[in-house]
Amino acid sequence: MGTIGGFAAWFSLAFKSAFALVGIGVFAILLNPGLSTMQIKLIAVLFCIIFAIIIVQTGSYYGFNVKGGSEAVGRYTTAAVVTSIFLVILADSILGLIFY
Secondary structure: OHHHHHHHHHHHHHHHHHOOOOOHHHHHHHHOOOOOHHHHHHHHHHHHHHHHHHHHHHHHHHHHOOOOOHHHHHHHHHHHHHHHHHHHHHHHHHHHHHHO
């Protein structure tokens, strides 16, 4: 059962990534042909706002907690970027399940 679930998750992510070059609209219409252009644009804007909030909050959290001088700034910056990337991917997966 775990293998089937893993394969389904991989296929879903690979299929979604294949449409990254043509945009979210083509992917959304393929999954749900009943969506209007306005609904697709609203979903895309919502995704952008949520991703922006995640990135800003993560960067601010790590930025305000830097201690240790200029060496620590590099470490905290790297940690903030890695954490932001992980959280954006996680949010994209969750939002993808919710909206599609």
